[in-house]
Amino acid sequence: MRSYLKGAVALSLLGLGSTAIAQDLVIAATGGTFEEVLREAYVTPFEEETGLEVSMASQDSTVGPLKAQVEAGNVKWDVVYLAPIDSEIAKKDDLIHPINYDVVDADGLREGAAKPSRIAALYSASVVAWNSAGISEDVGPQAIFDLEQYPGKRAIRSSTPYGVLEIALLADGVAPDNLYPLDLDRAFAKLDEIKDEIIFYTANEQGVQLLASGQATIGVIPNGRAFKASRDGLDIDYSFNGGVNFVDYWVVPKGAKNPENAMKFLDYITKAEGQQVVGDVMAYGGNNPAADEAYSAEHQKHMPTYPTNAKGLVTMDSDWWSQNLKPVFSRWQSWTLN
Known part of the structure; x- marks a missing residue:
């Protein structure tokens, strides 16, 4: 979303990001501080719990590189973080897998968080x-x-x-x-x-x-x-x-090499514990309202998912x-x- 037009014309990149080596799971998301928080909140504990080896590629949450990979038949990523408009385009262009909700537990998630081919990642x-x-x-x-x-x-x-x-x-x-x-x-x-x-x-x-x-x-x-x-x-x-x-989303590209592991990761990120780490550092909400309960009353006032704040927002x-x-x-x- 934030720079879709730039991403859409960058089709020659083919989304190599920061890694091109074989892994059990490759996650593409915005780099910098956000990548550091994702590692702490989700990636490292997911690796420890499952024994899978995860690598991360940096990309700016736009659909262009994902589209290039899918259309070239050379998909490097298994899970991709997309901004709202970009995830909508990915859905309409048939670039992403349906979410397997037999693996991904959507019970108790926020209303609208679990969509057929996308699952909410971040509320800002x-x-x-x-x-x-x-x-x-x-x-x-x-x-x-x-x-x-x-x-x-x-x-x-x-x-x-x-x-x-x-x-x-x-x-x-x-x-x-x-x-x-x-x-x-x-x-x-x-x-x-x-x-x-x-x-x-x-x-x-x-x-x-x-x-x-x-x-x-x-x-x-x-x-x-x-x-x-x-x-x-x-x-x-x-x-x-x-x-x-705004609601950003996790998606699984069509042609991903490790779709089963991707679904396991999407299930893992619905847990409140990881979302609390993200919320503590960045004051962005997650798809599981149970995460909100761990914040202090003062910190909840800074969260877009806090009920009083949510009432003042338009989506x-x-x-x-x-x-x-x-x-x-x-x-x-x-x-x-x-």
Whole structure:
């Protein structure tokens, strides 16, 4: 999702990632800190419990490399982590196996987490965040557009219209239940009201820095980034009110060399214990609500799956986005550059 267009044209990569050696299981997921957390939460304990040897390949959660592998008949990965829109495209393009729910235990998972060919991996949100030295009260989408009460620059990511367009429409009075299909003319007209005050950033860490330093008064960033910044003592606060919830997925590519082991791993990641590790570090929710019970009451307030927070979020319609991705991205890119 986060950079589908780039991934879709990178078909020549064939998804070799960081490993091409034979293993019992090869998992492809976003690298860096996320890979480290996945190893601690799932991969290492899965290896210890099953005796299987697992390797990890780094890829940016887009569907392009997976599509290239499947179409070339040269699938390197057994389990792949995909962002919402990308998982939707993978399903529609018939690139992924059905999940074997005789092996994967879906009992007790969140509603909608267990889909025929995908299983929910991570629940995150784009949230309204602000410089807490300048704004002391909780605010929502309307505050981004209230230049009189909350003067200053706005921090908006230049590469990702999803989340931003929804928040603009919510600020303009669209009811959450009527958000999709997105009224693009209305969303862009709303954003035009603040365009001269927007600082576009390209990486999430830049958005955090803009808000923490006071260069921007208010903006939109991922809840996990806002949580970490606040925990580390930076001048950032945020609210789930009027934010947009995203659900990333685990999938098994067609032609995977180790589909049986892939299903065993997907079953393993439904356990609450591993999800608690991810939530503690990143404040992202998992597919098993039992994991939430282990968090302190204070930490639960930072989780998008916490009931009070979940009520304030709207869930991205990845089906609508998968059908409209290219024209909306084109319009967004033109708008940000002009």
